[in-house]
């Protein structure tokens with residue numbers, strides 16, 4: 321298993337899709353916050369999902385999730401998936417995207433790289449434990465983020 325990337329650029333500038341559920345029912349959303357690293361002796365991906373997202377329900381109901389990365393020309397589609405909720409549009413049938421099984425979860429055949437992750441841990445990021453300026457900037461109006469850590473069990477490359 322091998323994946324080399326500029327992790328700061330990749331999430332922040334390229335963005336990714338976070339997908340959870342199964343082929344019968346899943347949801348996906350754009351993310352630009354996240355990490356890759358090591359904990360408990362395992363290679364992991366960490367993502368942050370506000371509890372208000374529809375994807376949050378799928379993250380809680382699934383043992384696996386995927387983080388997938390796309391070519392630049394798909395940025396417009398990622399913009400839509402990051403501004404519309406699966407509660408308003410059908411994210412299982414997005415024009416130009418083909419859902420496919422990825423390990424025990426779901427990704428899209430257009431992805432350059434998909435990390436299949438086994439959910440190990442989740443916890444709400446408590447604003448009380450943050451620098452006040454961060455708590456004020458990000459959580460004075462909006463729901464908190466929950467942190468999910470997943471073991472990267474497979475890397476699928478196209």
Ligand SMILES: Cc1cc2nc3c(=O)[nH]c(=O)nc-3n(C[C@H](O)[C@H](O)[C@H](O)COP(=O)(O)O)c2cc1C
Pocket residue numbers: 335347348349350351352353354368369370372373374375376398399401402403404405406407411465
């Ligand atoms: C570039 C970009 C990055 C985003 N990153 C995150 C993120 O890391 N965590 C998060 O909770 N929402 C993030 N969002 C917002 C969600 O993608 C957005 O609210 C989406 O509509 C949620 O869809 P859902 O309700 O179908 O889950 C991001 C949006 C964009 C456009």
